[in-house]
Amino acid sequence: MTNIFARDALTANGWRSNVRLSIADGRITRLADAVRPEAGDDVVDTLLPGVANLHSHAFQRGMAGLAEVRGDRADSFWTWREQMYRFALGLGPDAAESVAAQLFVEMLEAGFTRVGEFHYLHHAPDGRPYDDVAEMAGRIAAAAAATGIGLTLLPTFYAHATFGGADPIDGQRRFVTSPDGFARLVEASRRHVGALDGALDGAVVGIAPHSLRAVTPEELALILPIAGDGPIHMHAAEQTKEVDDCLAWSGMRPVEWLLAHQPLDRRWCLIHATHMTEDETLALAKRGAIAGLCPITEANLGDGIFNGATFLGAGGRFGIGSDSNILIGVGDELRQLEHGQRLRQRARNVLAEAGGSTGETLLRGAVQGGAQALTPGAAAGICDGASADLVALDMAHPAFAGRRRSAAVDAWIFAAHGGVRDVWSRGRHVVRGGHHIGREAIAARFRTEMDRFIAA
Numbered sequence: 003m004t005n006i007f008a009r010d011a012l013t014a015n016g017w018r019s020n021v022r023l024s025i026a027d028g029r030i031t032r033l034a035d036a037v038r039p040e041a042g043d044d045v046v047d048t049l050l051p052g053v054a055n056l057h058s059h060a061f062q063r064g065m066a067g068l069a070e071v072r073g074d075r076a077d078s079f080w081t082w083r084e085q086m087y088r089f090a091l092g093l094g095p096d097a098a099e100s101v102a103a104q105l106f107v108e109m110l111e112a113g114f115t116r117v118g119e120f121h122y123l124h125h126a127p128d129g130r131p132y133d134d135v136a137e138m139a140g141r142i143a144a145a146a147a148a149t150g151i152g153l154t155l156l157p158t159f160y161a162h163a164t165f166g167g168a169d170p171i172d173g174q175r176r177f178v179t180s181p182d183g184f185a186r187l188v189e190a191s192r193r194h195v196g197a198l199d200g201a202l203d204g205a206v207v208g209i210a211p212h213s214l215r216a217v218t219p220e221e222l223a224l225i226l227p228i229a230g231d232g233p234i235h236m237h238a239a240e241q242t243k244e245v246d247d248c249l250a251w252s253g254m255r256p257v258e259w260l261l262a263h264q265p266l267d268r269r270w271c272l273i274h275a276t277h278m279t280e281d282e283t284l285a286l287a288k289r290g291a292i293a294g295l296c297p298i299t300e301a302n303l304g305d306g307i308f309n310g311a312t313f314l315g316a317g318g319r320f321g322i323g324s325d326s327n328i329l330i331g332v333g334d335e336l337r338q339l340e341h342g343q344r345l346r347q348r349a350r351n352v353l354a355e356a357g358g359s360t361g362e363t364l365l366r367g368a369v370q371g372g373a374q375a376l377t378p379g380a381a382a383g384i385c386d387g388a389s390a391d392l393v394a395l396d397m398a399h400p401a402f403a404g405r406r407r408s409a410a411v412d413a414w415i416f417a418a419h420g421g422v423r424d425v426w427s428r429g430r431h432v433v434r435g436g437h438h439i440g441r442e443a444i445a446a447r448f449r450t451e452m453d454r455f456i457a458a
């Protein structure tokens with residue numbers, strides 16, 4: 003049993019002062035406010051809900067910063083993807099696990115308490131399944147268990163190079179399964195996650211049909227039932243070329259096609275949804291699916307800017323993900339999201355409600371949307387019965403001088419690097435004084451694996 007006392011806490015019902023949380027079995031069992039701390043309490047200043055990072059390809063953290071050299075052709079998302087495939091082809095299970103563990107430490111230190119791992123690096127480098135078909139998924143689960151981050155594993159179905167069922171290219175050989183093979187893979191992934199039940203309590207397994215590029219409508223129909231009641235995540239409309247190719251294939255744009263053929267209800271999360279018409283934007287907002295925005299990656303890959311003002315204005319729900327994992331930060335993602343809107347509209351405070359703090363609006367939105375996308379049906383934020391996923395700001399940081407409550411959140415997002423002091427994931431106190439408790443050993447192992455891999 004842990005008890006946390008906070009001077010200010012952003013609860014699911016707004017800011018409260020002198021809050022005392024009782025935590026048992028990873029959940030908040032009691033929330034009282036206007037009380038005093040008791041002996042043995044962990045006392046913090048400003049307590050925020052942890053954020054779910056709804057979209058990650060963990061292995062890509064291993065190539066962060068290695069694709070920033072201009073090539074001899076015009077560089078684009080598509081040339082980056084060739085480099086990424088080359089990196090992916092050589093990464094074995096031990097190296098992949100060390101990258102994932104390092105990444106999850108960085109996520110926790112940033113205030114992400116759960117990760118949605120959109121996992122498609124399934125097979126051995128030669129393209130053959132490992133003896134254990136979910137070997138690589140098992141490594142993701144092991145990294146999550148070792149670091150204490152909450153896990154929503156989204157095994158990915160990937161079968162084609164582009165629209166219309168084209169054969170996959172050789173660089174995609176580690177990703178490809180048949181629908182039957184995918185069913186076995188999901189089953190085996192569930193077993194891995196279940197075997198780590200003590201360390202991975204609250205883990206969720208959903209599915210991720212990769213994109214309309216990589217999955218035919220017939221395959222989509224076959225694999226959706228495998229999700230059970232887990233979440234369904236899919237990339238859509240990230241690049242304009244993808245929109246053009248989809249139009250050429252079907253006469254419809256990717257989100258338009260999905261709106262016409264799938265419910266896109268609260269179980270769904272569309273990753274990126276960058277290029278939508280006004281009609282698509284309004285329709286998606288109305289259906290209740292999450293727009294899984296990955297602002298730093300979308301900027302880094304030159305994808306484009308999501309129409310946030312229209313989508314949020316229509317009641318659309320969003321969450322944030324770090325996708326390529328080029329840089330890990332809760333504040334950084336939310337700042338990039340809002341700054342993109344400002345550059346697009348040449349205006350300020352675009353995504354806030356009138357009179358509301360932009361940072362707080364974005365943080366609350368990302369907490370709610372992230373929970374819907376990764377832990378369907380569970381309570382989100384700081385409230386009775388919710389998972390104890392909590393972040394305490396480092397109020398001694400100069401960025402917070404004289405700031406409290408929403409002003410502290412705005413300072414965290416817009417005016418600081420770092421700023422997190424403590425993090426609890428499912429009640430486990432894994433970040434203390436800004437450092438993850440396993441940071442040194444995990445970073446040492448990551449360095450060894452990367453030195454070996456890059457030299458090879």
Ligand code: NGQ
Pocket residue numbers: 059083237240299303325326
């Ligand atoms: C991914 N990344 O799944 O990692 C993709 C590239 C693909 C982004 N879309 C791979 N940002 O599209 O086949």
Ligand code: ZN
Pocket residue numbers: 057059120237273325326
């Ligand atoms: Zn992605």
